[in-house]
Amino acid sequence: MIFILNKTNTIANQFLAELRDADIQQDKTRFRRNQEKLGQILAYEFSKTLKYEAKDVQTSLGTAIVNTPVEQPVLGTILRAGLPFHQGFMQFFDQSPSAFITAYRKVKRTGDFIIQVDHISTPNLDDKIFILCDTMLATGQSMVVVCKELMAQYKIKELHIAAVIASTEGVAHVRANLPKAKLWLCALDDEMTSKAYIVPGLGDAGDLAFGDKA
Template identity: 50%
Template sequence: MAKVKILDKELSIVSQFMAEIRDVNIQKDSMRFRRNLERVGEIFAYEISKTMAFEKKEVQTSLGLSNEFVFKHQPVIATILRAGLPLHQGLLNYFDAAQNGFISAYRKHHKDGSFDIELEYLACPSIEKKTLILSDPMIATGSSIVLAYKALLSKGKPEHVHLVSVIGSTEGLEYAKRNLPNNVTIWMAALDEELTAQSYIVPGLGDAGDLAFGEKE
């Protein structure tokens, strides 16, 4: 079963960012909305970096030598398009030497109101024995993040996987925990209790993709 870490259990700058991300008036500024998602991604990167392996490296300064610690291996960062792009950029701002992967997924709706998650596209380097960070701003039912994780396994067996989301529902989190192995850590900035019959998180924040990039037809 996957492990879980939720950032807003302790007050921090994340609390300020989350207040702005959820605020219906601040959301009208799509550039600020994207930047707030990006800043939360940067905080996730910092927290995840504490779990990674480091090695000592001798660095030449202008006055001598200094023994410093650097990443032993760079992670692979992947995201679910399109809503995940700002969060992905925040992670990439800190893991700036990482390789990147991209997944296209969407909800295929049926006449009875139900839907399936469909994957259309996957581009990713090998993740064999690497640290994989997979981001999606919302974990509603949990099915899309689990499906994306399983699809990425076609690129190798990672040493550890970090799933990063800004907001998740309790139902979606439980689904993900049940369907992911113990070498997976799920990171969330906030966890909301309610998931509607249409699979929208309440209070949530709305449609992250539309708020960041404009409404779809």
């Protein structure tokens, strides 16, 4: 299953346009805030797939019957670029626990890279619905390495992967290696540079949100 937000004309496209815009994205607060908004919107779309049960809510005048989710998903993100997008998910799933993973591209002398996972801090994911949020899904290698590491430790009930922008190559890599994962994207781009940056993409998500790395 793959859901792509910008296939439908909604206000989300304005946030996505601002996020990609090389001038507007110089405003770091707005850059992070637009990712939060897109995280909120995808969280809302995702929430339509949860199971709901009727709950009695006592108002000051009577009893309202409200359908509420049976369970909250566990959220997760890969530091550091994914933080604002994850924050958006957290604002809607505001009772969910979260997992944080440190992973980065370790470039070899040949120019190729491997994904180095340094640290995982997570609640128990056994029998949980888990949504891993990361801003960019470029080669898809970070997502696959991190998910495989978590799946080796836990029996995840449902795996969902959310990204603001994905490349077609990254989506193919995820599908080949994590066939049961469901994908939630804001946009899907066709190209990548030789250094595996998505084109047109938005540039370096981590640096734009938090500043250049030393």
